[in-house]
Amino acid sequence: MTKCDACNQPWSFFKVLQRLFMMKAAMDCPHCDEKQYIKKDWKRIVVPILILLIVPILLFTVEMSVNVFLLIFSLAALTAFLYMFFTLRLSSVEDWNQN
Numbered sequence: 001m002t003k004c005d006a007c008n009q010p011w012s013f014f015k016v017l018q019r020l021f022m023m024k025a026a027m028d029c030p031h032c033d034e035k036q037y038i039k040k041d042w043k044r045i046v047v048p049i050l051i052l053l054i055v056p057i058l059l060f061t062v063e064m065s066v067n068v069f070l071l072i073f074s075l076a077a078l079t080a081f082l083y084m085f086f087t088l089r090l091s092s093v094e095d096w097n098q099n
Protein backbone atom coordinates (compact mmCIF):
# COMPACT_ATOMS: atom_id res chain seq x y z
CA MET A 1 0.00 0.00 0.00
CA THR A 2 1.13 3.55 -0.63
CA LYS A 3 2.76 5.13 2.37
CA CYS A 4 3.80 8.66 3.20
CA ASP A 5 7.52 9.16 2.73
CA ALA A 6 7.74 11.41 5.79
CA CYS A 7 5.63 9.70 8.49
CA ASN A 8 5.35 6.19 6.92
CA GLN A 9 1.58 6.10 7.48
CA PRO A 10 -0.47 4.34 4.77
CA TRP A 11 -2.74 6.52 2.66
CA SER A 12 -6.41 5.72 2.22
CA PHE A 13 -7.87 4.39 -1.04
CA PHE A 14 -9.37 7.75 -1.99
CA LYS A 15 -6.24 9.66 -1.11
CA VAL A 16 -4.13 7.44 -3.39
CA LEU A 17 -6.75 7.77 -6.12
CA GLN A 18 -6.67 11.54 -5.74
CA ARG A 19 -2.86 11.50 -5.87
CA LEU A 20 -2.82 9.41 -9.07
CA PHE A 21 -5.18 11.66 -10.98
CA MET A 22 -4.27 15.05 -9.60
CA MET A 23 -2.16 17.17 -11.89
CA LYS A 24 -0.73 19.23 -9.03
CA ALA A 25 2.84 18.22 -8.20
CA ALA A 26 2.50 18.23 -4.42
CA MET A 27 -0.23 16.83 -2.20
CA ASP A 28 -0.42 17.14 1.58
CA CYS A 29 -0.21 13.92 3.59
CA PRO A 30 -3.47 13.39 5.54
CA HIS A 31 -1.48 12.31 8.61
CA CYS A 32 1.45 14.70 8.92
CA ASP A 33 0.60 17.46 6.38
CA GLU A 34 3.99 17.00 4.76
CA LYS A 35 3.94 17.68 1.00
CA GLN A 36 4.17 14.45 -1.00
CA TYR A 37 5.27 14.06 -4.61
CA ILE A 38 5.10 11.06 -6.93
CA LYS A 39 8.49 9.43 -7.00
CA LYS A 40 10.34 9.75 -10.29
CA ASP A 41 11.62 6.15 -10.06
CA TRP A 42 8.03 5.02 -10.04
CA LYS A 43 7.22 6.99 -13.17
CA ARG A 44 10.26 5.47 -14.85
CA ILE A 45 8.88 1.95 -14.25
CA VAL A 46 5.22 2.61 -14.91
CA VAL A 47 5.49 4.41 -18.24
CA PRO A 48 7.29 1.53 -20.07
CA ILE A 49 4.81 -0.95 -18.58
CA LEU A 50 1.89 1.09 -19.90
CA ILE A 51 3.51 1.17 -23.34
CA LEU A 52 4.18 -2.59 -23.25
CA LEU A 53 0.54 -3.11 -22.42
CA ILE A 54 -0.90 -0.81 -25.06
CA VAL A 55 1.33 -1.63 -28.06
CA PRO A 56 0.34 -5.34 -28.39
CA ILE A 57 -3.31 -4.32 -28.16
CA LEU A 58 -2.91 -1.83 -30.97
CA LEU A 59 -1.08 -4.44 -33.09
CA PHE A 60 -3.97 -6.87 -32.85
CA THR A 61 -6.79 -4.37 -33.36
CA VAL A 62 -6.74 -4.96 -37.13
CA GLU A 63 -8.32 -8.39 -36.75
CA MET A 64 -10.60 -7.57 -33.87
CA SER A 65 -14.21 -6.59 -33.79
CA VAL A 66 -15.07 -3.39 -31.93
CA ASN A 67 -16.58 -5.29 -29.01
CA VAL A 68 -13.54 -7.52 -28.51
CA PHE A 69 -11.29 -4.50 -28.80
CA LEU A 70 -13.25 -2.57 -26.17
CA LEU A 71 -13.28 -5.56 -23.85
CA ILE A 72 -9.53 -6.14 -24.10
CA PHE A 73 -8.82 -2.44 -23.90
CA SER A 74 -10.88 -2.06 -20.70
CA LEU A 75 -9.17 -5.10 -19.18
CA ALA A 76 -5.76 -3.66 -20.04
CA ALA A 77 -6.73 -0.25 -18.67
CA LEU A 78 -8.02 -1.85 -15.47
CA THR A 79 -4.84 -3.91 -15.08
CA ALA A 80 -2.70 -0.82 -15.64
CA PHE A 81 -4.77 1.15 -13.15
CA LEU A 82 -4.55 -1.55 -10.46
CA TYR A 83 -0.83 -1.86 -11.03
CA MET A 84 -0.39 1.89 -10.69
CA PHE A 85 -2.62 2.00 -7.65
CA PHE A 86 -0.77 -0.69 -5.70
CA THR A 87 2.76 0.31 -6.61
CA LEU A 88 2.56 4.12 -6.30
CA ARG A 89 5.54 5.50 -4.40
CA LEU A 90 5.66 8.87 -2.72
CA SER A 91 8.55 11.16 -1.96
CA SER A 92 8.90 14.17 0.32
CA VAL A 93 11.24 15.76 -2.18
CA GLU A 94 10.25 16.86 -5.64
CA ASP A 95 12.45 14.92 -8.07
CA TRP A 96 10.36 15.36 -11.22
CA ASN A 97 12.35 17.91 -13.13
CA GLN A 98 15.79 16.47 -12.55
CA ASN A 99 16.30 14.53 -15.75
Ligand SMILES: [Zn+2]
Binds near residue numbers: 033
Ligand atom coordinates in the same frame (compact mmCIF):
# COMPACT_ATOMS: atom_id res chain seq x y z
ZN1 LIG B 1 2.78 11.80 6.35
